[in-house]
Amino acid sequence: MSITISPHREDASQHGWQYRLHVDAPLLFSLIAVSILGLIVLYSAGGGDIELVERQLVRLGIAYTSMLVVAQLPPRLLQRLTPWLFITGILFLLAVLVGGDVSGGAQRWLNLYIVRFQPSEMMKLAVPMMVAWYLADTRLPPNRWKLLASATLIAVPMLMIAKQPDLGTALLIASAGVFVVFLAGLQWRLLAFFSVLVTAAAPLIWHFMHDYQRQRVITMLNPESDPLGSGYHIIQSKIAIGSGGLFGKGWLNGTQSQLDFLPERSTDFIFAVLGEEFGFFGILLLFTFYSIIVIRGIMISIQAQDTFTRLLAGSLSMTFCVYFIVNTGMVTGLLPVVGLPLPMISYGGTSIVTLMAGFGILMSIQTHRKLLPT
Amino acid sequence: MLGQVHLKDHLFESRLITNRAILLLIIGGLLLSVLLVRLLYLQVVSHEHFTTLSEDNRVKLQPLPPNRGLIYDRNGILLAENLPSYRLEITPEEVDDMGATLSALENIIEIRDIDRSRFEKLLARKPRFEAIPLRFHMGDEEVARFSVNRHRFPGVDITAGLARHYPQGPLAVHALGYVGRIDEKALKVLDSSNYRGTSHVGKNGIEKTYEELLHGKVGLQQVETTAQGRIIRVLSRTPPVSGSNLYLTLDSHVQQVAEEAFGDFSGSAIAIDPNNGDILAFVSLPTYDPNPFVNGIDYDDYAALRNNDKEPLFNRALRGQYPPGSTVKPFMGLAGLETGVSNENSRTYCPGFYMLAGKDRKYRDWKRSGHGTVDLNIAITQSCDVYFYDLAQSMGIDRIHDYLQHFGFGRASGIDIQGELPGLLPSKEWKRSRRNQPWFPGETIITGIGQGFFLVTPIQLATATAALANGGHMLQPQIVHAEQEAETDDLLPHQPQRLETITINDQQHWDHVIAAMVDVVHSARGTARGIGKDSPYTIAGKTGTAQVFGLKQEEKYDAETIAEKLRDHALFIAFAPVDEPKIAVAIIVENGGGGGSVAAPIARAIMDAYLGKPSS
Incomplete structure (x- = not known):
């Protein structure tokens, strides 16, 4: 099979530049708006540290660049690369489990001498691509064997990442x-069956959880049980958000954030800073x-x-949705x-690059369409 | 056909995915709604609750301890002050390994056992975010050494404060007292809200009696702090009110002369102004330095003070109860005259002893050969015991009791220092109620010369002497002359308190007794003639000797020192100048021997020191 990237016809009047640059304007402008809001909140969360904001800007620059680069790749090419990407990812994950760098008690990093990176990030894209690649050639809805194969494609990387342990990423990848x-087109009957299965397996999952993960679940159910230990984060972030009220305390005026009561306020808990300083309407x-x-x-x-x-x-779209709902659900x-992290807003991480690469794929899909006559 | 199937599938699949995608979007929207409801609950419904919690986080109330009032003597010489002092504090919350931190600190600064044990006690009691003092009064060198190494000790800090200091050291320590760290016993008594932030409290003496005045009122400030407790800014501030300064009636110079005049003897001396009850000197010896007590004295040093045979910690002036011995004779003589039992010309023959009719026991005079025929003047001048045995016998114990109690014997003088003991003026009633025993006639006889049950404290003896000097005005002795409010600097003088005016039946009786006391010092045969010869002013005095046995029940038997300890106490009371008395003194020299030879010169030195200066 020869790949012929046929020159697509332009949607001449309205979307010319978008097709030429392979960007999607609504997506791009929303992303930029979120990024700007994120930088504003980050400046406050970092206690007015402009260098922190500058480093984040550099990261955003890389992320946007990778988005634009990915957007140029036609979906057919992405589709062809998918198995190789997936296999490479699995190999990397294996390498991490065998000889990855330990950081923060978890083995997530692979040191390639030139760059240190987290293969799990790569899998955030590779897993949905692989499952989509696998199911795209079959008749939908998939039959049981196809489902079993898909489940394996999801479960193997997920378990490898959960083992690192990185529960958050594992869940994101699984949901993707x-x-x-x-x-x-997963049948409803099967969906119900799997739901029951997962519920029944809950005690088993509990059994395999690390102590700190169990503690987090206990803490969520009753944060006041350990107000100075693991409950502290949640209590303080609830105070921050709650005291923000409808309109917030004003930029740089959040006492919970500025006076260090809110932990991890420039990373995972940055949403609480937004809630405290800009209130309900800022969150809206x-x-x-x-x-x-x-x-x-x-x-x-x-x-x-x-x-x-x-x-x-x-x-990819729904994963992004899960992403911010899980973070905000956790902070509240x-x-x-x-x-x-809160996507696009939390400081740091390779995750923002992956995220933007994902949006690059969306843009590629949107702008490489052949316009069909109606 | 094939293509048709494909096309059909394609449309079906497209619709399937579209439906599912929209379904997912709806589910996402529902989840978002749940989030929004949660946010409305947090930010609208519970907004006030969380605002309160946030304020509680942010704002802390900090006590501002007041500066303790200063203490001056009557001439403005500083007796108690507050000096800047550095202390080392540890905030347990910020220390990972307390044991390692402490042992590392030990290499840099001195940590005594007492510091460590106090620290550990506080560590167990205080919340973990509160700084706990480890060392007080760090030297400059220690402060410097720690500062250099500070980076190694997160959670350890030096704070500057004020610490009590007594610049005169041991001078008048029994009057001044000292402050010490608030212990658990004191915590129960103190007003805890006013003592937030205060670490020390008066433990005895004036420091304790005037605690409320000296301490002042605590201030408060509302501060905004970080989660680590670092103060960002002060929101509001109620400044503390410093304690009042006290001006004492004490004269440091007189006090010092008095303390030095004792030499190595233990004992007590009180000098009082008979015109107003001002205490001019308040001596209890041996003395000790109060400064080590301020921040916790070493166990060893404290044990050395406690176990010292001479009991330096014992406040003899207030709590030492001694038989008055012959110093009671002027009061007895006056009692005889004023009650009409005797007159100026009553004579008694003294063969060197006295016997009750029908009894075998001889009550000996100190002079074995006897004084011959004596009147009251000779009996006081030469301190004839037999005269007063006879007088006491004639008066009976209850009349003696009733008259002498006007001079304040047997009850606390009311001086403004806590802890005074009342002494003992015996009576039949007292013996019946307290000892459940009848009174024996022989006990009356020895009461006449100030022996037996009769006990006085130096402060009582001094106030009684002052009453003798000023014509019968019983004044409440006072040691604080004036208080000075910190804010206004206004001096609030303490007015002299007259407790009682002794009825004078005949002024000549008083004059006669005082003339006899002048003869004690200034006549050729007076028992204190040694101090009268070169005196520029006329002194009225009376010597005394008190037998020691049974004096203090708690005293231990110690073979080596028994000889010295069994020696008589030497006593002397006096006032001067006779015509216009300005000072009255009472001296007790423990195991000093003779009142005239040992105690009287101390009185003379005190009077010289006070009267030699221009009157203040």
Whole structure:
């Protein structure tokens, strides 16, 4: 089979530049809006440390660049590369388990001498791509054997990452894979069956959890049980958000954030800084941009022209949705503390690069469409 | 056909994925709604609750301890002051390994056992975020050594404060007392809200009696702090009110002369102004340096003070109860005259002993050969015992008791220092109620010369002497002359308190007794003639000797020192100048021997020191 990237016809009047640059304007502007809001909150969370903001800007620059680069790659090329990406990722994960760098009590980093990176980040994209690649060539909805194969494709990397241990990422990757299967038409009966299975397996999962992970679940259920230990984070972040009220205490005026009461306030708990200083309406603004991004992603999925891109776009969008809902749920005390950053806003991490690469894929899918006559 | 199937599948799949995608979007929207409800609950419904918690986090109330009032003597010489002092504090919360920190600190600064044990006690009691003092009064060198190494000790800090210091050291320590760290016993008594932030409290003496005045009122400041407790800014501040300064009636110069005049003897001396009850000197010897007590004295040093045979910690002036011996004779003589039992010309023959009719026991005079025929003047001048045996016998114990109690014997003088003992003026009633025994006639006889049950404290003897000097005004002795409010600098003088005015039946009786006391010092045969010869002013005095046995029940039997310890106490009371008395003194020299030879010169030295200066 020869790859012929046929020159697509331009949607001449309206979207010319978007197609030429392979960017999607609604997505891009929402992302930029969130990034700006994030930098503003980060400046405050870092206690007015401009260098922190500068380092984040550099990271954002890399992330946006990678998004633009990925957006140039046609979906067919991505589809072809998918198995190789997945296999490489699995090998890297193996390498990490055997000889990865230990950092913060978990083995997540692979030192390639030139760069240190987390293969689990790569898998955030590789897993949904792989499942979509696998299911794209089959008749939908997939039969049981196809489902079993898909489940294996999801479970193997997920368990390897959970073993590091990095529960947050493992869950994200699993949900990315599951979204693909669900979009591909997973039967309701089977869905119900799996739900029951997971519920029944809960005690088993509990058994395999690390002590600190169990503690987090206990803490979520009753943070006051250990107000100075593991409950401290949640109590302080609830105080920060709650005391912010409707309009917030004002930028740089959050006492919980500025006086060090709020832990990890520039990383995982940065949402509490937003809530304290900008109040409910500040959060609403962020949620609006987030919602636009998710809705736009789903639209791209619906408008996509083949099964692979449809499944992939839908999964990437919903994963992003899960991403911010899990973080905000955790910071507001609805979910256990799983150590996920607030996407686009939390300081640091390779995760932002992966995230933006994912949006690059969405843009690629949207802008490499062949416009069909209606 | 094939293509048709494919096309059909394609449409079906497209619709399937679209439906599922929209379904997911709806689920996402529902989750977002749950989040929004949660946020509304936190930020609207519970907003006030969390605002309160946030304020509690942010704002802390900090006590501002007041500066303790200073203590001056009557001439403005500083007796108690507050000096800057550095202390080392540890905040347990910020220390990972307390044991390692302490042992590392030990290499840099001195940590005594007492520091360590006090620290450990506080460590167990105080919350972990509160700084706990480890060392007080660090020297400059130690401060410097720690500062250089500070980076090695997170959670350890030096704070500057004020510490009590007594610049005169041991001078008048029994009057001044000292402050010490608040212990658990004191915590129960003190007003804990006013003592937030205060570490020391008066333990005895004036420091304890005037604690409330000296301490002042605690201030408060609301501060905004970080989670680590670092103060960002002060939100509001109620400044503390410093304690009042006290001006004492004591004269440091007189005090010092008095203390030195005792030489190595133990004992007590009180000098009082008979015009107003001002205490001019308040001596209890041996004395000790109060400064080590301020921040906790070493166990060894404290044991040395406690176990010292001479009992330096014992406040003899207030709590030493001694038989008055012959110093009671002027009061007895006056009692005889004023009650009409005797007159100026009553004579008694002294063969060197006295016997009750029908009894075998001889009550000996100190002079074995006897004084011959004596009147009151000779009996006082030469201290004839037989005269007063006879007088006491004639008066009976109850009349003696009733008259002498006007001079304050048997009850606390009311001096403004806590802990005074009342002495003992015996009576039939007392013996019946307290000892459940009848009174024996022989006990009356020895009471006449100040022996037996009769006990006085130096402060009582001095106030009684002052009453003799000023014509019968019983004054409440006072050691604080004036208090000075810190804010206004206004001096609030303490007014002299007259407790009682003794009824004078005949002024000549008083004059006669005082003339006899002048003869004690200034006549050729007076028992204290040694101090009268070169005196520029006229002194009225009376010597005394008190037998020691049974004096102090708690005294231990010690073979080596028994000889010295069994020696008589030497006593002397006096006032001067006779015409216009300005000072009255009472001296007790423990195991000093003769009142005239040992105690009287001390009185003379005190009077010289006071009267030699221009009157203040």
